[in-house]
Amino acid sequence: MNIKEELWALQDVSYADFQASLIPDIPRKLFIGVRVPAIRKLARKLAGSTEAAEFLEDLPHKYYEENMLHGLLISAMKDYTACIAAVDAFLPYVDNWAVCDSLSPKIFKRNKTALLGKIKEWSASARTYTCRFGLEQLMTYFLEADFKPEYLEIPLSVSSEDYYVRMMIAWFLATALAKQWDATVKYLEDQLLDVWTHNKAIQKARESKRITQEQKEYLKTLKR
Incomplete structure (x- = not known):
């Protein structure tokens, strides 16, 4: 499965309804319905892979969960220069507070x-x-x-x-x-x-x- 298919395989429709109610700026149809712990687990699995690198280049994304995953993959990057470049490429496409606030690169601290x-x-x-x-x-x-x-x-x-x-x-x-x-x-x-x-x-x-x-x-x- 590709990354989008992996996200759809984790779908919880009732959670999509709930998530959409918290982020009214985004149409309901753009929520797959994947719980954050599941997205974090997927991000850990993909971190550093060729598949992840290709996903980070594939902007803009369509779904909210794709953007959440994108932010979590950036947050796990270990090279500061590459991380800054990825942040700068992604920020113009961030369109809600939840994705924005989940973007927290660990490498910044150093x-x-x-x-x-x-x-x-x-x-x-x-x-x-x-x-x-x-x-x-x-x-x-x-x-x-x-x-x-x-x-x-x-x-x-x-x-x-x-x-x-x-x-x-x-x-x-x-x-x-x-x-x-x-x-x-x-x-x-x-x-x-x-x-x-x-x-x-x-x-x-x-x-x-x-x-x-x-x-x-x-x-x-x-x-x-």
């Missing part, structure tokens, strides 16, 4: 100096999911030991009315409040965000178990 430049490039993109991906990588790799206060300027410099970008900015800031409170809270005190993103960041931070009760009470006073 190449942070080079990665930061790509994060700035992706975050500045006018494409919704390219921008969201860049911000998510910044949140993943640059809010702890490698943090610098100026990195907070990257999400604040993004100008977008798109829900999925603004939600990512709010998620980023809520995480930054948990990990870098002193540097981050000033941006809320100075009201440097639009009202929706400002309040959503506060909401998500106040829902977090990583934020102290005292911090949550203070954030409540900053709501606009």
Whole structure:
């Protein structure tokens, strides 16, 4: 069987209905109905194979599950340069939050100096999911030991009315409040965000178990 046939062999129609309800931007007919653990298992089986390499070259895909598999295969790549090229080739075809958020290359962790430049490039993109991906990588790799206060300027410099970008900015800031409170809270005190993103960041931070009760009470006073 080829890869598409392998995905169809794993079909669960009721799960396709459920998945389509979570991602309303994609027509129901583009969901095969394959559970994520099954796609992960298939990705592990295919990783590094000639078949996988050919699949990664075969863009665009038709089905949601093909894109999920594509992202998981990229995430398993072990060569940084090849991985970046594969990410850049794939991002223009990413059309939903689930595929975007599943794209998480492990090799990035060992190449942070080079990665930061790509994060700035992706975050500045006018494409919704390219921008969201860049911000998510910044949140993943640059809010702890490698943090610098100026990195907070990257999400604040993004100008977008798109829900999925603004939600990512709010998620980023809520995480930054948990990990870098002193540097981050000033941006809320100075009201440097639009009202929706400002309040959503506060909401998500106040829902977090990583934020102290005292911090949550203070954030409540900053709501606009």
